[in-house]
Amino acid sequence: SYKLTQPPSVSVSPGQTASITCSGDELGDRYVCWYQQKPGQSPVLVIYQDRKRPSGIPERISGSNSGNTATLTISGTQAMDEADYYCQAWDNLQAWDSTTVIFGGGTKLTVL
């Protein structure tokens, strides 16, 4: 079955840029979403369709997807960005016809 791989942890200094990767075989051929989850809270969608932001998500959060790697980038990282981040894709290449969901293992972002 298809698998998404994320680094367990990423650290960044306040004001710097954080990059969180998500790897999978030919991942660039699929749409990727990203979710932010803070301790004790439900996940929040921050990126869909590789690079689009839902309403209310700040512009400093961006996404890209090419080849075997999708990347979530947070520019000017703030303390409030400290959270777990999960990438997500569908098992089929045709997202509209996909049936099952795959999550990456999650990355804990620490703002030092």
Next chain:
Amino acid sequence: EVQLVESGGGLVQPGGSLRLSCAASGFTFGTYWMSWVRQAPGKGLEWVANIKQDGSERYYVDSVRGRFTISRDNAKNSLVLQMNSLRAEDTAVYYCAREGSLGGQRFFDYWGQGTLVTVSS
């Protein structure tokens, strides 16, 4: 305002059953795919099951297929997960999530607060 409110979690013995419910409001429930996603204590997210708008298609992760059943009642704006033959590894917070869609992609755009299921003797 979109709201998803789960209920029904609790402590159950291995081999037992539990029925989770999700009450939806603030949107036209019958026009969206819906999913259950779980998170074991200290672990990552795991998709469990989803159901098409009219209930005609249902899909499950391999580990729960044959034990769990997802269903919906569009007249009551309600999503249900019937869980049978529960195992210790089913212990998790269970989230109800709406599958939004744009440009050919579905994604989880709204999540409930979650309900904790603990399977233990």
